[in-house]
Amino acid sequence: MNEGHPHLVIVGGGFAGLWATRALADAPVRITLVDRHNYHLFQPLLYQVATAGLSAPDIAAPLRHILRHQRNVEVWLGEVVALDPDARQVRLGDGATLDYDHLVLASGATHAYFGHDQWARHAPGLKTLDDAVYLRRKLLMAFERAEAETDPEASAAWLSFAIVGAGPTGVELAGTLAEIARHTLRNEFRHIDPRLARVRLVEAGPRVLASFPPDLTESAQRQLERLGVEVVTGTPVTHIDGTGFQLGGEWIPARTVVWAAGVAASPLGALLGVPCDRAGRVVVEPDLSVPGHPEIFVGGDLAAVKRENGAPVPGVAPAAKQMGKHIAASIRARLRGEATTPFHYQDLGNLATIGRMAAIVHFGKLKLSGVVAWWFWLAAHVWFLIGFRNRFVVLVNWAMAYWSYQRAARIIFGEAEEPPDDDVTRLPPRDPS
Missing domain, CATH: 3.50.50.60 (FAD/NAD(P)-binding domain)
Structure with missing residues (x-):
């Protein structure tokens, strides 16, 4: 240099x-x-x-x-x-x-938790790789803990998931989590049925994906609901702890809350x-x-x-x-000693995936929804990945997931996440008989 x-x-x-x-x-x-x-x-x-x-x-x-x-x-x-x-x-x-x-x-x-930073302990967000690995462990462990529970209500709480915030991240998480519960984990447990898991997507505003045109957000909500996601709009979350969250006048037991709102x-x-x-x-x-x-x-x-x-x-x-x-x-x-020019943003459109073969795309007057939008979303994301290896691996993993519903990275590693001491109920080992 x-x-x-x-x-x-x-x-x-x-x-x-x-x-x-x-x-x-x-x-x-x-x-x-x-x-x-x-x-x-x-x-x-x-x-x-x-x-x-x-x-x-x-x-x-x-x-x-x-x-x-x-x-x-x-x-x-x-x-x-x-x-x-x-x-x-x-x-x-x-x-x-x-x-x-x-x-x-x-x-x-x-x-950003809008002045409720104490919620971060119970509702992790997703901004870094560390966040993603932690959240993956938390999501997968919820099914394991539900399997180990002997109390049906406690098991149901572990199978209750909430995503707070219905922007692209929230929508993508909710749709994929519903697919995991209904397809990926099917027939893998002996004491629970993962398909009974409830995935709620909670949005304080009037609609999901508010940055998209209303007709596309309506399509997105319909696609989410077909995947099994319960969409709740117009109602803010007012409290979160290790056992659940307050939604309007209703307390909802949920051992896994994910923050995607701020x-x-x-x-x-x-x-x-x-x-x-x-x-x-x-x-x-x-x-x-x-x-x-x-x-x-x-x-x-x-x-x-x-x-x-x-x-x-x-x-x-x-x-x-x-x-x-x-x-x-x-x-x-x-x-060069020359004057600078103002920045002008060129809008390249807006994309959001909802789940398998489900997405929406908005680019100028072009509006796509469903299967065509999903292929458009997939191609755009693979194209912008850095490096041939990354593109190849992602394509292979997505192809496998498409045909088999399997997820390629379902290994739980690191310290198993324990709920806060005041929230956990410690159980004896299950009798294998």
Whole structure:
């Protein structure tokens, strides 16, 4: 790396950070890419890991491998804990500091529980690979615990699942979990019938998948209900603990609740000392730079960006990729002493899968639903996966699941999740006779 070139620090190896890095491959800059993890994650398929359809390496690739041929970049494994925009310094958790000439913050988002952070203990979300592996263990263990119960009511509580939030993640989780209960696990237990599991999808708003047109969301709800999902809209969850949740005036026993209702930006945005929106996203200039600090850019889920019509740019992978490329173009312009241009989001459409052969697609005037939409969704997601191996493995696993209903990654490993001490009923071993 040329030590005489300006130093660019990019925080976050997600879609925005990685696409900015790659777009600067031939630029006269030294790039340091910092991430807490050593991999780039294809987040749209996280739910597949959580529901045992895919394993972690199928949707992730090491950052060092992806960037191995890009000579102007080095990868640092670490967590940013402090920013000093005036001194142009980034401090990591191990005490190391990085001086920069340009800085890109693209550290993504986390869960938001709308002021009820205590619910996180009982209703995990899905944003990282660790979340997905934990959730997979929790979902599969629920069936095991139901099998071991001698009390029918306690067993039914273990077979009661709730997904809170009916955005794409919630819908995908609910549909896939219903398929697992009704098809994948069929005939595998001796004391329970997994098909009796109740999967509820709870949405406080009036409809599922609110970012889609109403006619497509109606189709999506019908497809969910055909899969066996109980869809509840217009009613918020007001309490969650280890035994169930409060839905309106009804208390529903459920030992497994999954949170898919809220998103908050990474806390890094608050360290800049500039205005942020209610979700913690940095309110950026039109070129995605930070007000008062033209050398700092923010992209992905950490940036609050408006479209020309005033609507917010959605927190989806295509938007993050476009932001990353635009930031790279803006840095090139700065290096040449030229003015930057405003970011314009190109809407590439909206897709959501619901279950086997069930999905919806919205692209301009094009609206698809059902089998055709499912094939469209599958092709798009396989195409955007990084690396031939990932695409091949995902295609093979999906083909196997299509013909057999089996899930390829149903191994429970690690410490078995125990409910909180005040919620658990310890049972003697079942008599094998």
